[in-house]
Amino acid sequence: MWLIVLLALVGLTEGIGLLLTAQGSGPVADVIRSIGRIIGNAWVIYGLIVWREVPWVRRFGVILLGTAAAQLLALVFWAMGWTDMIIALAGAYAMALIFYAGLWLIRILLSPGVAMFGVARTLIDEAIRMKVALVFIVGVAILIAVFPFIIDQEDFLKYRITSFLTWSLMATSALLSLMTLFLAIGTITKEQTQRQIFLTLTKPVNRAEYLAGKWLGITLINLLLLAVAGAGIYAFTMLLAAQPARDNADRLAVQSQVLVSRQWVEPTPPNPDELRQMYVDLLDRARDEDPERYGGPDDPPDRVSPADRADLQQKVMLKWFSIPNQSSKIYRFSGLEDAKQFPQPLQLRFKPKLAGSSIEGFVYLRLRINGRNYYKPGITTAQGLLKLAENNFHVLDIDPRDIDEAGGLTIEITNPTPGGVRQPVLNFNPKDGVELLYRVGGFEENLVRTLGVILMRLMFLAMLGLAAGAYLSFPVASLVCMLIYFTAASNAYLAESLQHYAAFPKDSLPFFEKILWLIARVFNLISEGKYYDLFKMLIKMIASGFMLITPSFGELNPTPLVSDGRLVPADMVARAVVWSGGVWTGLAGLIGWLIFRSRELARVTV
């Protein structure tokens, strides 16, 4: 009725106004229209107050109030001359609007009479109304909206965007991870302590459905929040990209190195036997020095422990990426058939370092592509050498037509003697010191893939929280889950730290020998009175065992890739789906269900 009266009022006054205007009574028409608008607005406010408990009126009222508040705030910012804040406010408002609309859509999706949907929908209501999730939601919205303006405005635009992407994605992932854990643990433990679960589980709902419903609710709210955060990150990235760049090169770098999705190729030697020969030479020398460890000269090259083999291979790679003075190295990039299809130039990205003092902080090198000297105005000297800042990443454009029929590209790097001065050994980091990149897609697709990988991680955390909360109290379950989360997030760093923390049997030792070694070591340390070393060894044993059963998020971290304009590979997304979203989530769910299915919910410990 409210709406009908409003429409009738607007229609009537506008109709009379049109009629009067047609008859030449413009001022009277304006008065009628103004009266109509005043009454209409008053009617709207009246309706919002009187029918505020009707769901759609309440929704409409919230949107109206939110819009009015945002406009008011924007007016204040405008009056203060804070235009950046107006942009941030507009972004936060848009994100809130998307969130509100998404929430409404989810509620509709969960409206059918299915028990699991009922549980999921109630969880979403709980998350929003009990403000568990709201704190994190507001946190994400504020951070994303504020990040672009707290990054150093004097920096290169390329780095500003990269920083924004890195920080906003990290903040989104971290905040949503914490929210997911607290929400999952909180909902299931609170329902047990406040006993709402008595009513739910005396209805025809089995316990697996109950857990699945909770998980579905958390996953849907995460999906919505990721969509909102993704929209915010995309909008503010585009906003940043529209800001003035330091120079044309900076502008070009934004378009070609950040807001893209690039595939990357690492070099291989033109002759595949070259590295193997280097390995054999190195192994022979090692065997001469330490035959007990590396074997005798007549032993085959592969009769070395895995750890020693990895160590030797690392040394080979370091050597291969080192170029002594007056020497050259040839690097070949293969598999560039796709790159040849694109009109955009290839990007040779490298970071030259000298094993000694440089000439005024610069490195000189000669670069030849398919036998031709590479020339670039501004950095090429009269002698045809490239003069580059030491220990910085440099990106050089290469014509895709240089790719040969086999889909390969060969470059030769020479360590010259500029002006008769001998340069120290020139080297590159084997991991990312020399790479060739080419565009394969856009930033948007890459961002969606990144958010997809994060969602899989959140799905696992939701199930982990529910499984822990099904048996443990809120504080204990929170501690356990946080421990697992931080171990999973920093698995690689922890592994490296543990390696140096205490003595431990070598990986090459068989399992039973490791156990014997550990027992012997314990006795030795006790007999020698080295209790602190013993304590450290025990800590390492516990930590290593714990890490063994904890998933590693570090291996599935797309944030550095998308921030650097690199393609988030499909296999990373697939691994995230299979491992984080499938295997780990399933395992946590199975453990949770096994504990929960036979639990006495009304049990009293006396």
Add this chain to the structure above:
Amino acid sequence: MSQAATPQADIPQAPLSQDMVVKCIGLTKVFKDFWLRNRVKAVNAIDLDIHRGEVFGLLGPNGSGKSTTIKLILGLLHPTAGRIAVFGQHPRDVKNKQRIGYLPEESYLYPFLNAYETLEYYARLFHQKRGIRKGRIDTLLEMVGLQHVARRPIGEYSKGMQRKIGLAQALINDPDLLILDEPTSGMDPIATADVKRVILSLAERGKTILLCSHLLSDVEDVTDRVAIMYGGKIRRHGQIDDLLEQHDRTMISTPAMDPQTEERVIQALESQGVCDTSIARPRQKLETLFLNIVAEAQASGAATSGAESGGKIAGFLATGADARGDAVIEQLVATRSTGSDAEHPSESELARDESKAHEDQVIGSLTGGAGAPGPEAPSPAPQTPPQEQADTSLIDSLIQKKDEDHKPNG
């Protein structure tokens, strides 16, 4: 029902009756401490039978084991010893719960949901379609007199209002077995009377009700049979009339007599050898007096603020009234495709005849039309197995086992 303090108590030897709804044999629950040592024997080897269509009262002081027994019946606790069958099935059988309604001793509701959302949530757990769901929720909200505050969060409700929503959720599935744990706690006398009336109405429709309370007058008014528990054991049980009847006294009821007549009656009785006689004016119950005063005040249009909801319930179920209240309950029952109607045709037909006009009005309000079902007219709820066809294998096996236990050795 049979009861004994030990598992060696009377056990029915005849084949199990088809109308057995709950059967417990030697049911024991021991709560343990942190070190898993036995600490409290909350329920101690009780035998309990509840039959279809009866209102069974479980009485006892606090800590006597009533709520623990209910939780064992609902599958929220596992027995330490003994067996339970509900509708012939294990108490944790999920399909069986389609037929059970439960009101716990406290209103364990979500404070962030409003009344409508709360009932909608529980209706979804019963897989009810939107049309049925909406119809039942509106009807139940009307029945408990909370339709005018249906959009207010439960967290803002008084305890009595929360109990009413608790009762409504217990009825959302039109249960065959309704388990009510202290249903009237926190309610005012008007709401208490309404609840009792609802219990009696449901009992008339063949529903089985297990009522657990320590408010003895409430239990006395509505139950057919009671069991009195103390210290985890059933101390007395039986038909309520049998238990309360004073076999050594006789009471004669007549219209008011003048003192001379009273004297003559006493003399006449003494001449017949009846000593220790007395004549007194009967007293009405305080509850009856209270309800009458409130009803008179409402009839005179007296304004009220706090007790408005209670007043509405009284008006809805008491004035005019009972027939309309019956019609609402009937409407809930009628959405089932088979079941109690088929089993009690005469009662259902009678109720329909009496309240035809009111029923049309309720159906009209449920379907949005003048009695004619609209596009979202409620369709029959998922059919539950008729009780006659209930699988009694579990109960039979229990009896068989019990019989074997009782066979003399050798």
